[in-house]
Amino acid sequence: MIRTFKTHYVRKQMELTESLWEFEPCAGNYAGQKFPVAVPGCWENHPLFADYRGEGIYRKTFQAQGNVRIECKGVSHTATVYLDGHEIGHHYNAYTPFSVVVSDLEPGRHMLEIKADNRFHKDSALHVPNDYMSYGGISRGVVVEELSDLYLEYVHVKAYRENRQWHVQVKAAVNVLKVGQNDEEDITIQGKIKDTAFEWKLTDTAKKHYEFCTDLKIDGIEEWSPETPVLYQVELQMLREDEVIDDLIERFGFREICVQGKYVLLNGKRLRIKGICRHEDHPDYGCALPYQTIYNDLVLIRQMGANSIRTAHYPNDEIFLDLCDELGILVWEENHARGLEEDRMKHPLFEEQAEQVIREMIFYHYNHPCIFIWGILNECASETLFGRSCYEKQFRLIREMDDSRPCTFASCKFFGDICFDLPDVISCNLYPRWYVDKPVRDYLNEVYDWIVEDGNGKGKPFIVSEIGAGGLYGCRNAYHGKWTEEYQADALSEQVSECLKFSESMGVYIWQFCDVRVSSEWFAGRPREMNNKGVVDEYRRPKTAYGRVKEIFEQYTNYYEE
């Protein structure tokens, strides 16, 4: 499954996930041998490859003809795609989708090979040894589509209000595969939202790419919010004369986000964030979480009383976003970067790779009403001038692509950060009672005072984007020492309640939902080679902290009073 709803009825789609693929590792003891594996999946979940870092080839045949689009939702972390032995595509980064289009395929069976590479090679600026695992494999769905000689590339819907009336701006694009073949064409794109219809025309196919945009007034809608996650569809059909040659269905919600003084407003109401950061990680699936596991995570998160998830530190699977749309969970979605210092940001490919992640993240995820803020460059070099120039460029790019959401970055460089004038929301990762031995309230005051007085952040919304403590599942002792469940529960109780009581903050994100594997090359003394700050362990067994956080979260509503 690549989405939780059907995006095409006319376009023929085949998900290549129903039967097994062949996997061949390129190095190590099993180099050249072939293993049947399920896709999506990470090779680390095969007992023979639990610590394999290298390249591996996945093979699968499929039947199709004509113009074919192959979409990969995520290959970890570098992919080279071959069709019938010819290289047709290359993509870097585990966490964003990509697609390749091939024209005029002969009818019959074709061999798709995807070479995945999870090495921290010299061309990898973002995937580096880190406090989470860079897995290997085809970690999200793969779909093959048969296209006509032109197809609908995307549709983006932005809902906005003018004088209390809801409107939408609908943008879409058509890609032409056989450019210039027909000077005169009679192509119609018919669109529908609720009972409002609209239409665009294409009278030639002389160019590769055509863009369309329409603003519409829509009556009688229900707003999207955490309490009422009502979703609508935009349906496009493309006709040549009377024949329907393509279609595209997307979902969106009527909701508006804006920043006003110290608050972020959702449909005019001041949001209070009771949040948690979450990695895509599970001992049985690596980063290739199946639908049911994602859904179960969201149920646990909701039951804890949280209303928001930060996808630290990369864009997530679209199934996760579909579910958050449906369940009314607010999402801070983030580009891919964690803790990159200035020298790493000066990597010759850093800028290009980080920008590409932003472009793909916004392009693919634009319509999700659950995403209320974009985040970038977690804990990178925001204390240096060079770092600042990177933050500046990336914020500019986000704002160019999407003016309907605020943006932010999670800093650990306060008392030295020179970038707080750039984002719409100031976010800080704070670890009092863990890395910093100070009472939570004192530390919050200290950091916030610096941001306002010296850090250029006065008047903006402020949020604690990480706070937490390590706790090993089942580890207890009489004196509540560090790493016990009791210590973690006590620390989190103080951390979360102080953040929610802190009148200058719009909320808090706990670090983190579940314990996660870290790359062995990074390690940093973490017990079990895992980051153990989860409120549930890696198998989602709740620790003591889970219940304590729930008691606190449940005391607070989703909004601040006016």
Ligand code: ADA
């Ligand atoms: C950081 C970082 C997280 C995680 C956390 C921790 O703030 O953003 O990825 O590493 O610290 O557990 O120390």
